[in-house]
Amino acid sequence: MGVVIKSEHLSKKYIISHQQQEKYATLRDAIATKTKSFFKSDRRHNAESPGASKEEFWALKEINFEITQGDTLGIIGRNGAGKSTLLKVLSRITEPTKGRISIKGRIASLLEVGTGFHPELTGRENIFLNGAILGMHRVEIKRKFDEIVNFSGVEKFLDTPVKRYSSGMYVRLAFAVAAHLESEILIVDEVLAVGDAEFQRKCLGKMQDVSQRQGRTVLFVSHNMQAITNLCSRVILINKGNIIQDDVPSKVIKDYLMFETSNEGSIFWDESSAPGDPTVKLTAIRILDEKNNIQNQFFSKSKIRVQLDINITEVSEDLVVGFDITDEDGVVILRTYHNDSKKEQWPSLQKGPNAIYCEIPGEFLNVGTYYISPKISLHCKKWILNADPLLSFDVELNHGVSPFWNVLNKSNRPGSLALIIPWKNKTEFFN
Amino acid sequence: MIRSEQNEEFDLVIEGGRSGRQYWTDLWLYRELFLFLAWRDILVRYKQTVIGVAWSVVRPFLTMLVFTFVFGRLAKLPSEGVPYPILVYAAMLPWQFFSTSFNDASNSLITNSNMLTKIYFPRMIVPASTVIVNFIDFLISFLIFIGLILWYHYTPPWTILSLPLFFIWVVLISIGTGFYVAAVNVKYRDFKYIVPFVVQFGLYISPVGFSSNVIPEKWRLLYSINPIVGIIDGFRWAIIGNPLYVPGFILSIAMTALFLLFGIMYFRKMERVFADLV
Numbered sequence: 001m002g003v004v005i006k007s008e009h010l011s012k013k014y015i016i017s018h019q020q021q022e023k024y025a026t027l028r029d030a031i032a033t034k035t036k037s038f039f040k041s042d043r044r045h046n047a048e049s050p051g052a053s054k055e056e057f058w059a060l061k062e063i064n065f066e067i068t069q070g071d072t073l074g075i076i077g078r079n080g081a082g083k084s085t086l087l088k089v090l091s092r093i094t095e096p097t098k099g100r101i102s103i104k105g106r107i108a109s110l111l112e113v114g115t116g117f118h119p120e121l122t123g124r125e126n127i128f129l130n131g132a133i134l135g136m137h138r139v140e141i142k143r144k145f146d147e148i149v150n151f152s153g154v155e156k157f158l159d160t161p162v163k164r165y166s167s168g169m170y171v172r173l174a175f176a177v178a179a180h181l182e183s184e185i186l187i188v189d190e191v192l193a194v195g196d197a198e199f200q201r202k203c204l205g206k207m208q209d210v211s212q213r214q215g216r217t218v219l220f221v222s223h224n225m226q227a228i229t230n231l232c233s234r235v236i237l238i239n240k241g242n243i244i245q246d247d248v249p250s251k252v253i254k255d256y257l258m259f260e261t262s263n264e265g266s267i268f269w270d271e272s273s274a275p276g277d278p279t280v281k282l283t284a285i286r287i288l289d290e291k292n293n294i295q296n297q298f299f300s301k302s303k304i305r306v307q308l309d310i311n312i313t314e315v316s317e318d319l320v321v322g323f324d325i326t327d328e329d330g331v332v333i334l335r336t337y338h339n340d341s342k343k344e345q346w347p348s349l350q351k352g353p354n355a356i357y358c359e360i361p362g363e364f365l366n367v368g369t370y371y372i373s374p375k376i377s378l379h380c381k382k383w384i385l386n387a388d389p390l391l392s393f394d395v396e397l398n399h400g401v402s403p404f405w406n407v408l409n410k411s412n413r414p415g416s417l418a419l420i421i422p423w424k425n426k427t428e429f430f431n
Numbered sequence: 432m433i434r435s436e437q438n439e440e441f442d443l444v445i446e447g448g449r450s451g452r453q454y455w456t457d458l459w460l461y462r463e464l465f466l467f468l469a470w471r472d473i474l475v476r477y478k479q480t481v482i483g484v485a486w487s488v489v490r491p492f493l494t495m496l497v498f499t500f501v502f503g504r505l506a507k508l509p510s511e512g513v514p515y516p517i518l519v520y521a522a523m524l525p526w527q528f529f530s531t532s533f534n535d536a537s538n539s540l541i542t543n544s545n546m547l548t549k550i551y552f553p554r555m556i557v558p559a560s561t562v563i564v565n566f567i568d569f570l571i572s573f574l575i576f577i578g579l580i581l582w583y584h585y586t587p588p589w590t591i592l593s594l595p596l597f598f599i600w601v602v603l604i605s606i607g608t609g610f611y612v613a614a615v616n617v618k619y620r621d622f623k624y625i626v627p628f629v630v631q632f633g634l635y636i637s638p639v640g641f642s643s644n645v646i647p648e649k650w651r652l653l654y655s656i657n658p659i660v661g662i663i664d665g666f667r668w669a670i671i672g673n674p675l676y677v678p679g680f681i682l683s684i685a686m687t688a689l690f691l692l693f694g695i696m697y698f699r700k701m702e703r704v705f706a707d708l709v
Contacts, residue, residue, distance in 0.1 A: 002440070006441070014707065025618060025620070026619055026620055026621040027619035027621050028621055030619060088548075088706065090445075091550070092445060093547075093548060093549070093551050093706045094703075094704075094707055095445070095446075095447050096445065096446065096447050097447055098447060099446075099447075100446040101444070101445040102441035102443070102444050102445075103442060103443040103444075104440060104442055104443075106442075107443070109551070111550070112549045115545060115546055115549040115550050116543075116546050116550070118471055118475060120474075120475050120478055121474060121475065125474065129467050132463050133467070133550055133552070134550065135552075137463060138463055
């Protein structure tokens with residue numbers, strides 16, 4: 001049981017250029033800058049064209065950790081905290097700026113489901129191609145071919161081009177290939193977030209199998225706190241490129257939810273920092289009482305309004321907006337989407353700014369602290385925003401109508417829901 | 432002392448700017464991926480369209496007709512004792528391969544950008560495999576060439592046996608320049624507008640439509656700085672027994688080696704930041 005991954009003073013720096021309009025450097029600009037600096041006698045300005053402010057950004061700062069063989073390490077943190085950069089450095093996709101990582105054993109990383117899949121090729125061809133891309137040898141893929149096909153459940157469509165697959169089938173096939181990698185270390189990024197619930201369970205099961213039964217080392221990034229709790233023996237919490245906690249899951253998750261969320265009752269983002277993607281951005285979340293005042297403390301009797309402000313630049317039929325409510329342990333209590341109801345009742349989402357809200361009914365939640373994690377996606381296609389809990393609110397119980405129902409905290413009455421469910425005598429029931 | 436011993440047990444050490452020593456062994460380990468990528472591109476190219484195949488036949492054939500007409504009939508340039516179409520086609524074979532490879536390689540990293548940001552593998556595989564894909568087109572062109580030989584009842588000299596060597600040469604120059612343009616294209620996104628121009632320009636400064644013997648003697652060495660000149664001369668020597676201009680030929684070989692070395696070095700230097708730029 002030796003150390004299989006050792007990270008020492010690992011740091012990664014990116015240079016962000018503020019002035020540049022285009023996303024990429026162009027030859028035109030490079031030539032222009034060179035020419036300018038050539039004619040300029042003042043040598044100090046040579047390095048940069050005037051006004052082009054460049055900023056250093058440390059995505060990872062002095063990351064130190066060790067992972068022993070057979071560990072399942074969860075990595076959590078906000079979007080932009082440095083999780084993905086860490087995985088990229090570990091997978092050798094990008095080089096660290098400083099520090100080093102030492103690795104023992106073959107490493108396989110799954111940062112995305114179906115990397116290199118080609119829509120024109122059949123399922124069979126893509127299994128071979130994707131396997132090779134993930135670092136499997138041809139004989140290895142051949143040997144595991146039937147197993148992969150079985151796991152994916154797409155036997156019938158093996159010779160159909162994957163462009164005709166449903167997104168669910170696509171994801172299943174892609175994960176099936178990756179799940180059969182034979183490596184000592186497996187790195188998995190938020191890939192389970194796609195696909196249906198049943199398949200997600202299957203994937204989690206497979207990962208459990210990989211880590212616990214086969215004794216392989218797994219690094220796992222997820223926004224799904226439940227999955228982290230179930231799978232991992234240890235969790236590290238990353239914030240602004242630093243490891244700020246490294247402990248057992250229950251402890252880290254609890255702290256993460258407590259310290260990393262806002263309890264102000266609302267969050268507003270400006271245009272540049274708004275989470276989402278170029279097509280849809282979340283600009284604000286508000287938790288409101290029935291008089292539309294921003295609140296973070298509620299009595300259980302009252303309804304809780306949650307309002308999401310989103311800015312849409314590209315309208316899609318598949319756009320789904322909603323949020324999860326999570327309890328103190330990171331367990332999701334419910335997820336709600338704007339189009340869960342009958343079609344006539346959906347709020348409309350148009351190009352430009354939209355504000356939509358929903359009401360969590362009163363007499364529903366138990367006493368405790370709850371968290372809201374906004375979720376925006378193109379249904380079953382991709383996540384636009386799959387955030388961790390961002391906002392918290394507290395509920396105090398006051399809807400008890402029975403002298404026996406006088407709960408002050410969860411130790412008196414466990415559970416996240418506090419619905420009053422009437423009881424009856426059996427005779428009455430059968431009338 | 433203990434520290435260094437500990438490091439010995441690790442298979443891989445990731446450190447900034449030190450990926451070099453692992454690189455070439457990795458390239459060997461990932462040789463199958465190289466073939467798979469080539470196989471994918473071939474499948475896709477010939478699956479998507481019948482036109483795709485037809486195109487690789489029609490394009491060199493039409494170019495040959497035009498060049499024969501312009502240089503052979505209008506300009507009445509010497510045909511070295513063989514039918515003019517054969518003279519042109521002997522040059523079209525390597526030129527077609529080079530220009531298509533150059534073009535494909537320049538876009539290869541951008542088209543595969545999702546792989547670059549999600550998976551590790553030696554990036555050289557990408558442009559190199561696109562070059563190999565064009566081998567199929569070369570074979571098709573070669574079949575047409577055989578048809579042409581039969582049509583003109585032309586018997587090639589024994590030197591035709593050396594053709595594979597010259598083919599390897601054109602592969603090397605294609606890969607060398609391909610590495611370079613692929614890497615530049617990642618860094619400067621407007622470079623892609625220059626590539627077609629370079630290819631077109633190359634067609635006119637290389638002796639595709641005419642024999643390089645029409646170049647005045649005093650300029651020939653300078654002319655051979657373009658390595659394609661040496662390759663085309665080589666193909667013509669193999670196919671029609673055109674005498675070689677040896678100093679130029681050697682210069683072209685040296686230039687190819689230089690291009691290849693420079694391409695590899697530049698690519699290796701840029702490779703470290705590909706994932707951050709793409």
